[in-house]
Amino acid sequence: HDPMQRDSMCRWVVVYPFAARNYLRGPAPPDAKEELAGLLNMEEAELLNRAKMQPLLCCDRIRGSMWAGVKTNTGMPSSIVAQTLNNMEATLATITGTVAAMERINNTPLPIAWVAHLRQFLLFYLLGIPFSLQPSFGWATPVVTLVVSIAMLGLEGAAVSCERPFGHNTNHLPMTLFCKVISENVQQILSETECVDSCADISTTIDLEFGSLHE
Numbered sequence: 001h002d003p004m005q006r007d008s009m010c011r012w013v014v015v016y017p018f019a020a021r022n023y024l025r026g027p028a029p030p031d032a033k034e035e036l037a038g039l040l041n042m043e044e045a046e047l048l049n050r051a052k053m054q055p056l057l058c059c060d061r062i063r064g065s066m067w068a069g070v071k072t073n074t075g076m077p078s079s080i081v082a083q084t085l086n087n088m089e090a091t092l093a094t095i096t097g098t099v100a101a102m103e104r105i106n107n108t109p110l111p112i113a114w115v116a117h118l119r120q121f122l123l124f125y126l127l128g129i130p131f132s133l134q135p136s137f138g139w140a141t142p143v144v145t146l147v148v149s150i151a152m153l154g155l156e157g158a159a160v161s162c163e164r165p166f167g168h169n170t171n172h173l174p175m176t177l178f179c180k181v182i183s184e185n186v187q188q189i190l191s192e193t194e195c196v197d198s199c200a201d202i203s204t205t206i207d208l209e210f211g212s213l214h215e
Helices: 003-025 042-050 054-071 078-106 112-163 175-214
Strands: none
Touching (some): 003 054, 003 078, 042 054
């Protein structure tokens, strides 16, 4: 395979989760280019920044590097290359589907009728609580009402916060942490691959030297 195309594909695989995060959260942060400085050159970073849907651009670049790398792989049987390409294409389709699923979650708010009904019912319920609790709790009714109100309003607020879980609040998903974990995983896979390649080269060298000794 072509090491240049392999490295290009791995770079865009690492960029993909950052692009998905920026797309789901809205406008990219001001330091987006600096965040990917070690992965993309200035031209690629500008292209990514101008893309309306950044994950789609990453998928196109991954697919392009994948095809170019397969074309240069002449040392393996065509059937194995075709099967490898098919598996990689299926994996890429799965990755694309994950962003589509997150986009549906992000862009599907609760029905306004349901939200309005819930909030109206909650308002009347909390207004009526003191009258129902007063015979049982007496002077402690305001305290009990306050506790119940905090609990009910907290549940409603949590539901609103989790409606779009890809934001910047503490209750939202740690998207940046996920991106860093994926980057570390790709780096580990590449380092292990380089180790295997070096071991294979050493093994080949030993076999050649061993064969020369027998000759």
